[in-house]
Amino acid sequence: MRRASSLGALARLELLHARGELRWALFAFGIDSEHDRGFLERTYQAYMALVALVALGLMWSGVLAAIAAGAASLxxxxxxxxxxxxxxxxxxxxxxxxxxxxxxxxxxxxxxxxxxxxxxxxxxxxxxxxxxxxxxxxxxxxxxxxxxxxxxxxxxxxxxxxxxxxxxxxxxxxxxxxxxxxxxxxxxxxxxxxxxxxxxxxxxxxxxxxxxxxxxxxxxxxxxxxxxxxxxxxxxxxxxxxxxxxxxxxxxxxxxxxxxxxxxxxxxxxxxxxxxxxxxxxxRCRRVPRASWHFGTGPRACTSRALAALVRRPSSLGGLLSLAALLSVGAVLMAQGTQTWLLLGWLLCLGQGLVAHPPELGAVFRDDCANRLLRGLLPLSALGLLASDVLPALAVSVGASLVVTGAAAALVGASLPAALALTLALHAVVTLACGLDDPRRVALGPRLTCMSFSVLAYLAAGALALLGAVWALGCLVAGAALLVWWLR
Structure with a gap:
């Protein structure tokens, strides 16, 4: 008796679920069957259902005709x-x-x-x-x-x-x-x-x-x-x-x-x-408990916090790896120094990427700078805070970039030492340029940000790469030294 009553309750519940699914499907087609219950609304809904059935029948006959024609050709x-x-x-x-x-x-x-x-x-x-x-x-x-x-x-x-x-x-x-x-x-x-x-x-x-x-x-x-x-x-x-x-x-x-x-x-x-x-x-529903994170103390506190932020945001790895791939391609092209149009295309792609999404390398640094109360209590200069915050993400990006650069240089026949040195210099420029996002800094130039400085430095290095990889490397080193002098 209990089984019959529970099955009856389940059957009624299933009918309610089916009614809700039908109401949602009609809503997807612009029909609100819950409120449009008048005679004219119901008549219009029946008319639309009849039109839909006729259209489906015609489409089905067309599908069968197309299949028969395809079978005849096969x-x-x-x-x-x-x-x-x-x-x-x-x-x-x-x-x-x-x-x-x-x-x-x-x-x-x-x-x-x-x-x-x-x-x-x-x-x-x-x-x-x-x-x-x-x-x-x-x-x-x-x-x-x-x-x-x-x-x-x-x-x-x-x-x-x-x-x-x-x-x-x-x-x-x-x-x-x-x-x-x-x-x-x-x-x-x-x-x-x-x-x-x-x-x-x-x-x-x-x-x-x-x-x-x-x-x-x-x-x-x-x-x-x-x-x-x-x-x-x-x-x-x-x-x-x-x-x-x-x-x-x-x-x-x-x-x-x-x-x-x-x-x-x-x-x-x-x-x-x-x-x-x-x-x-x-x-959220599939999250499993994790072990407690042991944060460092003293100078290691910011670095351990940045590492925790990288672990908790695995989606940021996509941005880091994309930037690493782009910088690797640029380093190989500058090491060759003869692919003018490829260098121009690389600069355009890199500039669009930096404009659309700020570098993930400086994400933790930007968060610390946005928290004015926390930033005022940190006994670190902009350069010290930047070095502590970007270290985990920079290790991932540089490691991936060196692997890609080595493989690409061997594939196209470029100079491997020059390509690796240019890779490190490109990372140094974009990493130090993230320090320009600190709102407490004195303006280095008119509206000069991480994106604008990186693009200008890479544009100058790309132009000098036509003269030789040493010139491009010297330009990048000079840009990194300028940023270090200003952020110290």
Whole structure:
């Protein structure tokens, strides 16, 4: 009796979820079905639905006609072989996609209103049974439509082989449902394993999914009744495994999806903001506790803080590595000294990069300078603070740049010592120029900033590189010495 009542409650809840999904889909097309309930609004909505159905029917007929024409141009044997290969590969690909999704997140698909209700009133196997109808219906519909197109592809010019559209459609639909149930079994197994062995089990399930996908593609020629029997076996296995699912872990694992479900309307208004919010939600929900960071004392305090900032912001590595690659290319071009147009193109790319994004080398220094209270308490000059703040990022950038410079110089036949020396000089100029972003400094020139000084120094060095690498190196050293003298 309890099971019947809980299944009824789950069925009503699923209907509410389906209604919400339909309302959101209509909202995506500009129809507010929640407020537009008048007779004229409903009539207009029915008219738009009829127009959409007619348009979809016409597009579907056009797709079938295009596939038939393509099959005629390919020939009977090629078209039939291509249809068979696609029919074998699609269920395997669907299994891998679904297994990846269920091994990275919860297969139950809970949202925040479901947490307290379902965790107390519904058994896991009942929840799986109630939540399965929508994915099964979607896979059945996809299998029927894709099977129809494959049957048209195989039978458009087939003379020796009889091709039946219902047989192809039913076979592909059964294989897709079986693939989804196999992926669901992997996700449920992950939810049923205890926490100490969950990571190893997830890795083993991922490898097993690859083997099952390969086996499914090899067994694609099996008759449809055999695949229907496989569907029944997998459904029973899913129900048995779901009984042992840890609902506490299921709720924790559903938190990222539940948070993104609340923000999905933002995707229709501002896709960029939704992408950023999605990244932050997933990062926050999957954050693991880390060991305490032991900051240095005395002169090492700023350096240890800069290292912690670099570790906590791994996205800054992209900017550091991009700058390292650009400076490596410039060093090799200056060492050659004959590629005038390439040098000009490099200067343009570097200037645009510095204008669009300030160098990540000085990010911590700029943050310290922006905090006027902290900056006033630091007993360091601009040069001392800059040296302490940029040391970790500079080590990463210089290390990567030296590797790239060595490989590029060996590839194009440039002088390796000159290229390495120019790499270090280019890094010295842009690093010391970050000190120009200190708001307490006396202006060195009219609106002279890190970007403007670096571009001017690199432009002068690039022009002198036409006379020889020594001239370019001397120009960069002079620019670095000028910055050291002013920042001391």
């Amino acid at each position: 020939g009977e044997s090629v078209a039939h072989g291509l249809a068979g290969a696609l029919g074998a590969a699609l269920p395997a690909a669907a299994l891998l996609v679904d297994a990846t999704r269920y091994l990275r997140g919860s297969p139950f698909g809970l949202i925040r209103p479901d947490f307290s209700f379902l965790a107390r009133l519904a058994a896991p196997e009942e929840l799986v049974l109630a939540r399965s109808w929508r994915p099964v219906a979607a896979h059945l519909l996809c299998g029927v439509l894709v099977g129809w197109t494959l049957a048209v592809l195989a039978g458009a010019v087939s003379v020796s082989v009889s091709v039946s559209v219902p047989v192809w459609a039913a076979g592909l639909a059964a294989r897709l449902v079986a693939a989804w149930l196999a992926a669901l079994l992997a996700g449920l197994t992950r939810c049923a394993v205890a926490r100490p062995g969950r990571l190893a089990t997830t890795a083993a399930l991922g490898v097993s999914s690859l083997g099952v996908a390969a086996l499914a593609s090899l067994a694609a020629a099996a008759p449809t009744p055999a695949w229907c029997a496989a569907v029944l076996v997998l459904a029973c296995a899913d129900a048995r495994v779901a009984e042992r699912a840890d609902m506490a872990f299921v709720i924790d694992d559903s938190a990222p999806g539940a948070a993104l479900h609340e923000l999905r309307h933002l995707a229709l208004v501002d896709a960029g903001a939704y992408g950023e919010a999605r990244w932050h939600v997933r990062r």
